[in-house]
Amino acid sequence: MAEEQKTPGISQETIPNKLTPGELRILPDSSWLIAILDESDSHHIPVASSLGALSPYEPIFYIPALVYLETISRLIRVNKIPVKKCAQKIDRFLSKIKYKYSTTLEISDILEKYKTFSRVKISKMHPLDFYIATEGVFLDAKILTCDLKMYRYVRQYYKNIYFMTDKVIEKDSDLGSLIRDIQIKK
Numbered sequence: 001m002a003e004e005q006k007t008p009g010i011s012q013e014t015i016p017n018k019l020t021p022g023e024l025r026i027l028p029d030s031s032w033l034i035a036i037l038d039e040s041d042s043h044h045i046p047v048a049s050s051l052g053a054l055s056p057y058e059p060i061f062y063i064p065a066l067v068y069l070e071t072i073s074r075l076i077r078v079n080k081i082p083v084k085k086c087a088q089k090i091d092r093f094l095s096k097i098k099y100k101y102s103t104t105l106e107i108s109d110i111l112e113k114y115k116t117f118s119r120v121k122i123s124k125m126h127p128l129d130f131y132i133a134t135e136g137v138f139l140d141a142k143i144l145t146c147d148l149k150m151y152r153y154v155r156q157y158y159k160n161i162y163f164m165t166d167k168v169i170e171k172d173s174d175l176g177s178l179i180r181d182i183q184i185k186k
Contacts, residue, residue, distance in 0.1 A: 020060075024059040024142070025142065026054065026059040026060070027142070028144045029067065029132050029143060031043070032050075035047035035165070037075060043164070043167050046167060047164055050164045050173075063099055065102050071090075136158065146168075160181075
């Protein structure tokens with residue numbers, strides 16, 4: 001069951017069955033969220049720039065529970081950030097954006113996504129990447145990532161995925177393309 005999160009001063013809500021027409025929907029992948037939360041991450045500066053560039057457009061960030069899970073796990077286990085500090089970083093980030101989130105994972109939704117994408121190689125992705133990509137497709141959201149492998153794989157089937165770092169030799173940042181696409185849609 002989805003429930004409302006209590007963050008002072010900001011209106012949050014769970015991901016609804018009906019989307020608000022015309023809203024700019026952003027679905028961050030955990031690599032993007034980790035980079036925004038951890039100042040020592042090599043992608044932090046380009047990702048922070050992407051957040052700053054998006055702010056004037058007042059996007060709604062759709063953040064699935066699995067993205068939080070993967071982000072928190074990485075920050076605590078790999079990046080060795082204490083739990084309390086991790087919570088503070090997340091709260092600080094969420095206080096700066098408008099967001100919607102999910103707290104449940106419906107089996108019927110997962111099965112429907114595999115059914116829909118069974119003929120597309122996207123169904124052979126890592127399960128969390130698959131879930132993020134298909135959630136982005138169903139929400140008609142712009143997916144932000146720093147994961148080159150995921151980007152290249154998903155980009156073949158979904159054009160609204162953007163690579164948000166310039167710290168990788170093999171690929172330039174898509175920040176300019178993201179802003180252009182937002183402006184064209186307005």
